[in-house]
Amino acid sequence: MGSVSVESKVPLITPYKMGSFLLSHRVVLAPLTRMRSYGYVPQPHAILYYSQRTTKGGLLIAEATGVSDTAQGYTDTPGIWTQEQVEAWKPIVEAVHAKGGIFFCQIWHVGRVSNNGFQPNGQDPISSTDKGVKPQISSKGVVDLEFSPPRRLKTEEIPQIVNDFRIASRNAIEAGFDGVEIHGAHGYLLDQFMKDEVNDRTDRYGGTLENRCRFTLEVVEAISNEIGADRVGIRLSPFASYMDSSDSNPEALGLYMAESLNKYGIAYCHMVEPRMKLVNEKFETPYSLLPIRKTFKGTFIVAGGYNREDGNKAIAEDYADLVAYGRWFLSNPDLPKRFELEVPLNDFNRDTFYISDPICGYTDYPFLESDNDVLPNEILLSACASIRALEQSKWIHAHMIKSGEKLKALVGNTLLDMSAKAGNIKDANKIFDRLEKKNVMFWNSILTGYAQHEIGKEVVQ
Numbered sequence: 001m002g003s004v005s006v007e008s009k010v011p012l013i014t015p016y017k018m019g020s021f022l023l024s025h026r027v028v029l030a031p032l033t034r035m036r037s038y039g040y041v042p043q044p045h046a047i048l049y050y051s052q053r054t055t056k057g058g059l060l061i062a063e064a065t066g067v068s069d070t071a072q073g074y075t076d077t078p079g080i081w082t083q084e085q086v087e088a089w090k091p092i093v094e095a096v097h098a099k100g101g102i103f104f105c106q107i108w109h110v111g112r113v114s115n116n117g118f119q120p121n122g123q124d125p126i127s128s129t130d131k132g133v134k135p136q137i138s139s140k141g142v143v144d145l146e147f148s149p150p151r152r153l154k155t156e157e158i159p160q161i162v163n164d165f166r167i168a169s170r171n172a173i174e175a176g177f178d179g180v181e182i183h184g185a186h187g188y189l190l191d192q193f194m195k196d197e198v199n200d201r202t203d204r205y206g207g208t209l210e211n212r213c214r215f216t217l218e219v220v221e222a223i224s225n226e227i228g229a230d231r232v233g234i235r236l237s238p239f240a241s242y243m244d245s246s247d248s249n250p251e252a253l254g255l256y257m258a259e260s261l262n263k264y265g266i267a268y269c270h271m272v273e274p275r276m277k278l279v280n281e282k283f284e285t286p287y288s289l290l291p292i293r294k295t296f297k298g299t300f301i302v303a304g305g306y307n308r309e310d311g312n313k314a315i316a317e318d319y320a321d322l323v324a325y326g327r328w329f330l331s332n333p334d335l336p337k338r339f340e341l342e343v344p345l346n347d348f349n350r351d352t353f354y355i356s357d358p359i360c361g362y363t364d365y366p367f368l369e370s371d372n373d374v375l376p377n378e379i380l381l382s383a384c385a386s387i388r389a390l391e392q393s394k395w396i397h398a399h400m401i402k403s404g405e406k407l408k409a410l411v412g413n414t415l416l417d418m419s420a421k422a423g424n425i426k427d428a429n430k431i432f433d434r435l436e437k438k439n440v441m442f443w444n445s446i447l448t449g450y451a452q453h454e455i456g457k458e459v460v461q
Helices: 043-052 083-098 155-174 189-196 207-228 250-261 290-295 307-316 329-330 336-340 376-386 390-403 409-421 425-433 441-450 455-458
Strands: 016-018 021-023 028-029 060-065 102-108 143-145 179-184 232-236 266-271 299-303 322-325
Touching: 021 143, 043 083, 060 155, 083 155, 102 155, 155 179, 179 189, 179 207, 179 250, 189 207, 207 232, 207 250, 250 290, 266 290, 266 329, 290 299, 290 390, 307 322, 307 376, 322 329
Parallel strands: 028 060, 028 322, 060 102, 102 179, 179 232, 232 266, 266 299, 299 322
Antiparallel strands: 016 021
16 A cells, blocks of 8 residues: 655645556546447557557556457457457557556456357357346437347356456557556456356356356466566456446455455556446445455555545545546546646547547547647547558548648648558549648659559649
């Protein structure tokens, strides 16, 4: 456990040492599903998104990332089981490190929170049970998500899932991440084993508390052995009932896991507050995380409905070492600075949390102040150009036209150069025509494109 000196004016903005990682403040970017990784592959726009939220010495936890092709249950969530995915993560991680951030990758398997359409060959989702999840109803009374009945994993199949987590952790380190956070919360696969409302097994992975936690702890051990315990964290929500996953004695579950995790010496335990029993809803509860905090020997991160005031209180009273923020960090990329200065926060827009747009509700939330005149779209296009992501560039260009943003020289030439070299001469001509002043750089880009694709007549014209 750490402590905060009485001289500190803002407890959240005090340094902290998490193992070998030196943090400059206690405000953590919580893992946030954003559904913008097309085809389960991280995209260039994530470079800007994570870079915007990076501070020197700040801890960021990446959005939940699938460990295998059976792990998926939502559209366009990233994975890390293929080499293509590993390579796509690399420039994103590099951007965070370039600004001095510490970056952990949250790895997950959704288990029964899926349907046949997300599964390879249309097979059934897997779980601890064959009991399904009720359809998720939106606040407007509309069915948001429907789930297929799951298949109960055979005892002999579980080591393969443990191995999927192990390989995913190794891939995360290859991608450059500083560590991984195991997603053991919110009704997903590991939680489906730990919670007695879901787990109805009679083998060594069911029944007693020890048996129900066995699978999760095997994952912790395998990953700790693979990449080192000092690079491992875990997120748990023993008190939550997300996705029909609750437990008859959540405090006992939390305490047992905290005590068991101490044996491995992992970097941190990330706990969801008891008040967050359901998604986006706070409840009055007699429970507290304090007994679990006192039991766990490593860094203790709390999350769930925190604002600046109670975040500061949690640090000042030694209730937690770090506080993770989700929605407020989403809408305020400079959240640590805003907390330090105690200034108003941007409101978040729930309607844009889970859409495909690479800009709207993603990289367009304003900062308190801009350090330079380079707009987010210019940075994002530069990132796209570095890995030849033409389709994403076209989308950004369309967004700029729609919003009335002028085509500056840097952006114009980036778009023009990419389109021309890719042989998309029609698009290149449209961009060329939009440019107010056509200098030598622009002419060189479009003529080079014509020449490379042997369009001699157009070069002459």
